[in-house]
Amino acid sequence: MEVAMAALSSLIPKLGSLLTAEYNLQKGARGEIKFLKREMESMQATLKDLNKLPADQISHTNKLWMRDLAELSYDIEDSVDAFMVNLVRKAKIRHCIAMDIEDIKTRVQEVDERRRRYLPDVTMVPDRRLNIDPRVIAMFEEASSLVGIDGPAKKLINMLTQGDSIQKQKLMVVSVVGVGGLGKTTLANSVYKKLGAQFQRQAFVPVSLKPDMKNILCSILRQISRGKCKDAGEKDLSELIQNIRDFLSDKRYLIVIDDLWDEPSWDFLNTALIDNHHGSRVIVTTRNLDVGKICTGTVRGATVRGAVYELEPLSDKDSRRLLYTRVFKKEEGINTKLNEVAGKILKKCGGLPLAITTIAGLLASRKTKEEWYAVYNSICSGHVKTKDNMEKMRD
Known part of the structure; x- marks a missing residue:
């Protein structure tokens, strides 16, 4: 519980900061960030209620939910940090932020949906569920399957x-x-x-x-x-x-x-x-x-x-393994015709696990080469030059 509480305490203020006038976000993206902030605040309130219970009365299912919430919070915080340090005033970057936020929103709702199925005794936020491809949920279930670690x-x-x-x-x-x-x-x-x-x-x-x-x-x-x-x-x-x-x-x-x-x-x-x-x-x-x-x-x-x-970016081999594991549930692509476009997508991801898993969420419900190329053409390439980014850390 401590880890989940700490993660939310760090994340929620950042979501608030992202809504300031300094960050010229698209109107739709601002609305999604407000949604995420409200969701995180509601989850934080639920954690505080659970914290009042004796340790032996917190069920294993509750603990699994808290673990998922902590992992999700860290992933969202990484994305928010990336938003803040990029040139968010550029329209192309803002478009990518909107795509990332939509994926994050889906994951938040997956965690809430899982809680609703197995934790009916915990009162949280109003139902805001979407129709979600079951493979996306399955991918989140396997978030602990670490590639290249x-x-x-x-x-x-x-x-x-x-x-x-x-x-x-x-x-x-x-x-x-x-x-x-x-x-x-x-x-x-x-x-x-x-x-x-x-x-x-x-x-x-x-x-x-x-x-x-x-x-x-x-x-x-x-x-x-x-x-x-x-x-x-x-x-x-x-x-x-x-x-x-x-x-x-x-x-x-x-x-x-x-x-x-x-x-x-x-x-x-x-x-x-x-x-x-x-x-x-x-x-x-x-x-x-x-x-x-x-x-x-x-x-x-x-x-x-x-x-x-x-820490170095993932190798080409591990990048492909991570993408295919998240999209197809195995290391080999179901459709070999997707191998070429997968390689192009992974090049834009620059070996960053967060970028790869985010894109995997977008690809999960898409099965044709044309659909994958549509995703490829919409991806910002802000993280491609990973070595340049490593140099910027020294500034």
């Missing part, structure tokens, strides 16, 4: 576990750097789940462009205390930091700080970290290479072990 996960785990016996006892910070939509959060979450059992304390917190530091510290404290600090929200910042340090002082911990944007945010958050020589690890995901390097240098003025992992 094994290699990067192995590399990241090796970074986190390398060194001799003495080095392994020191705190280590690894920064995962990459453009939006490249799968940094997915990678960090995969490694977090694989290594979590090796640590006595764990926490996974999103930061975002305009972070609420108190909420972030509260989330860390609740997670590492395993729910014991239920009054975290009543504490001031200094109390939260001290409590976190107390819980971490003699424990081996793993903390993921997801989507860090700037140095001041790191300077503040690392005051809560401590090198207790128990082999603790911190994973930071960021779009900015300079921020990634800063994070791997010091913790509260002390030099720590650190490494930067620059």
Whole structure:
């Protein structure tokens, strides 16, 4: 529940920001964003109601819904971030944003539809269902099927576990750097789940462009205390930091700080970290290479072990696997006549998993080569030059 709450707390303000006059969106897109914001606010209210229940009264079905909601929120936030950093005043870009938002809207309604089928005891928003191709729902059901993640996960785990016996006892910070939509959060979450059992304390917190530091510290404290600090929200910042340090002082911990944007945010958050020589690890995901390097240098003025992992786009092979798995439920295309246009579409996606899965949602209900070419011709190519985007992260 903590992860889902944190994800929504980060996402909802961004949706509000996207509606400001600064972003010259198409009229229809503005309406869709307002819809998404209302939906997310309603889901957040439902989470707060569930949070009032004792932990043993929250059903497994509720927990699955919260997991889906957290994953969806992170995906939407990645898209919103991409909208904000692109030249949204250009008509072609605005058209692509409208397409992305329609796909996101469909996914939101899928999560709500699933909740309505299996969680009738939870009151949420009015029914706004659409007629959805069943394959789209099936694709969302398999969102946990990760393509191309094994290699990067192995590399990241090796970074986190390398060194001799003495080095392994020191705190280590690894920064995962990459453009939006490249799968940094997915990678960090995969490694977090694989290594979590090796640590006595764990926490996974999103930061975002305009972070609420108190909420972030509260989330860390609740997670590492395993729910014991239920009054975290009543504490001031200094109390939260001290409590976190107390819980971490003699424990081996793993903390993921997801989507860090700037140095001041790191300077503040690392005051809560401590090198207790128990082999603790911190994973930071960021779009900015300079921020990634800063994070791997010091913790509260002390030099720590650190490494930067620059995440690469998916290979051509993995890109095709991801597209076909999402559209056809298998790695080989059902219609080989689509292979050529699929290659053209994937070239425009530039190896970005978020772009590929978004396009897969558009292709799911289309079966002919002509329909696929229509989608291809409507795609913006803003992410094609991935290397150029990687260079921009250094600015």
